């Protein structure tokens with residue numbers, strides 16, 4: 001298995017074009033993935049309606065380069081996504097992706113309706129409700145963003161496919177899969193169901209710390225490409241300076257024996273020796289996955305987890321409350337108030353708050369265990 005890592009200094013059209021084409025050529029070239037006449041869905045990360053400079057969403061120039069390459073083969077690209085929050089059209093506009101589609105005369109597909117897709121080998125989910133048009137395409141290209149993620153450690157090519165679940169249906173998965181490792185297994189099932197033909201990660205700018213939305217911008221200046229999304233993500237996490245196989249989705253994939261191990265991946269390209277030291281997210285790691293007896297977990301749940309805490313930036317916009325899976329947030333006197341008895345620690349509020357008004361605070365027992373070195 002090969003993963004290419006190619007340097008790219010900027011988002012200037014020509015520079016990105018070259019980097020994307022170099023990255024794909026190193027793993028066999030576009031013809032290896034796309035054939036003339038194919039209908040191709042390009043799936044960016046369009047988490048919410050922010051400008052590309054925020055490093056939350058896939059940069060539009062990366063999408064432009066992929067559109068152009070697909071057209072050059074004689075195939076027919078479309079671009080589509082369903083943002084985690086916010087209006088679809090405003091997200092497509094603000095991220096710059098709609099403009100690129102218009103300039104390149106490429107359809108933008110609004111993901112609004114779902115239909116069932118089977119994956120009988122699925123560990124948790126054997127039938128996904130995914131965007132209905134998915135089956136209209138011959139090939140899918142996941143074009144993700146290199147970011148940390150408070151719930152999943154990192155988000156790249158695999159987690160990017162969560163956008164194929166339409167709108168607020170996403171919240172139901174958090175309700176059903178409250179343990180992070182269970183949610184990670186679902187992401188493995190989701191990837192196997194969709195199986196993109198090609199995976200590209202935009203790491204020219206990226207996000208560290210409290211990603212995928214409230215972290216800090218960093219500039220690794222790389223593009224990653226692979227036929228395998230798990231392999232691309234393993235290399236991405238490794239380049240970030242993390243224990244790549246310990247990231248929940250990778251760990252779930254390894255447990256299911258569905259992903260390649262890091263040591264078996266050949267990294268190629270002028271960026272293969274690049275190494276970064278991303279700040280880790282202040283991540284909740286579920287104690288429910290450990291040896292701790294269940295009755296202790298129940299007693300100490302609040303103290304053994306990082307809990308979301310609303311800070312003074314809150315303006316009471318209600319976005320978090322609208323998307324909280326168990327409806328644990330109320331807006332009172334223009335401020336979000338969390339009912340910790342209902343909170344399942346999914347961190348959607350932290351992920352989706354546009355005002356960075358949600359901090360994650362360690363519970364007392366968790367702080368103690370960390371202090372004693374028992375829990376890292």
Ligand code: SF4
Pocket residue numbers: 310313314315316317318319320321331335336352353354355356357358
């Ligand atoms: S925490 Fe953020 S999303 Fe929630 S109401 Fe306050 S500002 Fe809005």
Ligand code: SF4
Pocket residue numbers: 308323324325326327328329338342343344345346347348349350
């Ligand atoms: S309050 Fe935040 S962390 Fe808790 S369940 Fe709601 S969205 Fe998830």
